[in-house]
Amino acid sequence: MEQESKQFTISVYTENNIGLLNRISAIFQRRHINIESMNISVSEIEGVSRFTIVVIMTEEKVKKIIGQIEKQVEVIKAYYHTEEEIIYQESCIFKMKSDLLFDERQIQNIIKDSNARIVTVNKQFFVIEKSGRKEEIELLHRELSAFGIMQFTRSGRIAVSKEEMKISNMLKAINN
Structure with missing residues (x-):
């Protein structure tokens, strides 16, 4: 077998x-x-x-x-x-256009609901960090993709x- x-x-x-x-x-x-x-x-x-x-x-x-x-x-x-x-985690960061943060109320809800956090904001872009299981990161990626992700990277598992x-x-x- x-x-x-x-x-x-x-x-x-x-x-x-x-x-x-x-x-x-x-x-x-x-x-x-x-x-x-x-x-x-x-x-x-x-x-x-x-x-x-x-x-x-x-x-x-x-x-x-x-x-x-x-x-x-x-x-x-x-x-x-x-x-x-x-017990494991992965981390990722997303770079998004700054105007989305202020113009798209839904983005703020997605960030809050996913337990992600904003690590930096300037006039051009903001960066979101998320740690969690692979499925959580993939879900956040799918949700943010609708708004246009400028850059994305994910760590290996720890x-x-x-x-x-x-x-x-x-x-x-x-x-x-």
Whole structure:
């Protein structure tokens, strides 16, 4: 029986080395797996970076990918989680023409109803910021599209697991 593909969030704890991003993305590329989003940042552990990668695949394949990622010298540990096992957010910003803010009462209601916030306003444009789940951001994008969006960008997913990932204890044991 073939497993069904679903969305997984992969967390990879690494040393911060040049070229690692290319090697990790090549693991997915070789298998013709599209990366839905990727975010790289510092982690809760000093000197350790964290990749947060969102993919759609079977659990069997994600386990193999984790094995390949962990073979990279700089990778300390990699985990994968289903949607139910994590708490996540994405962020986005919209740039819109300023006159819309004053002439279109509906825009102000959309901003308020979506829990977005205005971060800057000048004579030419204003900028709206929204953090939330992917669906919330897509809904806001659809609603604002009717008025004309000058620019739009969305971040990759940031996520924490509901269960403890024992990476900090593991690193303390290694460093002692």
